[in-house]
Amino acid sequence: MSDQARAVEARSIQTKRLSMHTRMAGEGFPVLFVHGNCSSSAFFQGLLTRLPRGLRGIAMDLRGYGDTEPKPIDATRGMRDSSDDVASLMDALGLTRALFVAHSAGAGVVMQLAIDHPERVAGLVLEAPISPFGFGGTRDVDGTPCWDDFAGSGGGTANPDFTQRLKNKDRSAEGNTAPRAVLTGSYVKPPFKMEDEEAMLDSVLSTHVSDVHYPGTFSPSAHWPGVAPGDTGINNSFSPKYFNLSAFAGISPQPDVLWIRGTDDVIVSDTSLFDFGYLGKLGFIPGWPGEAQYPPQPMVSQTRRLLERYAAQGGRFHEEVFADTGHSPHVEKPREFERLVFPFLQEHAR
Template sequence: MTDKARVVEPRDIQTKRLTVHTRMTGEDGFPVVFVHGNCSSSAFFETLLSRLPKGLRGIAPDLRGYGDTEPKPIDATRGMRDHSDDVASLMDTLGIQRALFVAHSAGAGVVMQLAIDHPERVAGLVLEAPVSPYGFGGTKDAEGTPCWPDFAGSGGGTANPDFAQRLAKKDRSAESQTSPRNVMNGCYVKPPFKAPNEEALLESVLSTRVGDAHYPGTFEKSPNWPGVAPGTTGMNNSFSPKYFNLSPFASISQKPDVLWIRGADDVIVSDTSLFDFGYLGKLGAIPGWPGEDTYPPQPMILQTRRLFERYAANGGRFQEEVLPDTGHSPHVEKPQEFERLAFPFLLEHAR
């Protein structure tokens, strides 16, 4: 769908909120804003940006705490609004009133929050492996009911401490199951897939700022299983259901079309997520699990589908596409299939 690879230009853009490192393609065309997920950066979109069809202008910021954007702290009590407000401010600085969005994983939570707060600014949404509308961890049914009143099992205390330590040390090895390289190759994609630009993607993962203000954030001790509850700062707390709830998306005043793309074998955002304490408890990987009635695996896919069904009942439109033999990053693992779905959608809604 592209004649030749487009040049991707890195730029540091000073907005009213912070300096945002941004990858960009072209000055003309309808704007498409690409928003990356947790423990990554805009570098995950480098190839996709270079293949963007004519008529579209690519803009891919690094979120605060990732890549080369100014690492201002993340106030998790605002949910993901620090990030969505940063994206809106970047659009303001670039003179963009309305844009299309392509968002991966936690980035989908950012752009859906932006759509709730500024629906008039969203022309269409491509959501790739989107985080549940009720965040990550601590909920037990399609409506996002919390397992415990303090939302234990979500937030900064749920991150693997060895992974976080290796991330902070910028460990490039493959010596441990929890090394960033092995987590990326084992969970971001479906093994045995290895990205041709593996080293660049690993560098992107290692750009994550580690600490209380960023990844994974703070946590509180809890009397409820698994013993940790959300803190108030940092990325993982920003998508704790204590602070993050996208249910208002179903009734926003203007309803952009939604293309939902996910991999059939995603182990991160899944009804059987290997990062969800409910599922890990059921597997016996975390002792003391209180059982299916109290703390079942979080039904992440079901939660997302129910929200979009309510969105459709209120006059919106969504399309769900599931790519077989694909993990958490369809645009990396199956680029041609992803582009075959996403590019026509973007061109159709570039108005």
């Protein structure tokens, strides 16, 4: 670990695609930090300040979040609008290769970048990564869709009350759809308390709410639960209709992968409280067609299957599971996280 706190500098970088807001700290081999849905680069502030010598941390706000230019998200490209943005940031900074630390949906961004530009990825830390088949609407470890229109995924799966309160920048803690309640009850495992909760809430509330950002559009479906993906916005970009990382198993060269997750993650899980299949099974969404037609999405198992295929083709991955931890191990167990991640980054900084 570093022997003193690193100063973090906020900078806007003009790329060929858009202006990206970044936080930077340290000097040396570049490490790009990529955040997840409904957050921003602020989620990595603590990690940046403690980054070891010899590493240059660069955390960016993806399009639709924070202070990056809010260009629309074309979901029909999967997450390539965001992964191409990250590649363009590397170009603007003169970086041919980098290490990556990617959280939640950000892992999907970086794995897509690795599919398109494997030579640019020196090593990859996946923290609570989104499934390689996105979020919602698939039935098994191979990503088979429950319905042919991918109903149960996309922009229509977002809670409308949460979306409105996000748009209103509601800072209250009233009700379970308040952004603060989601942050403290789902991003981490209660009763964990964030020392910087207000800054983290600012990060959540920096999400741009619109049809072309969060959550995006949706289409009606004749299939349960009645909504299918639209073609714009972040939630549609990781619908399995458009998003499929199966090709990651065959990339060359093959960067080493460190996969870290919490045992009590309620967002990315084989029993996710944000997955319509699991919510239907629990009785929270009426009309569930049953386990045979629409089982809970096995998100973690899908990731493991892909990484096992990666290993079978010569790649290397290591899985670490943090006990009594939710969706954000780097926030909930920072020292344990850093004891694993910092040596990995130092080893692969070449």
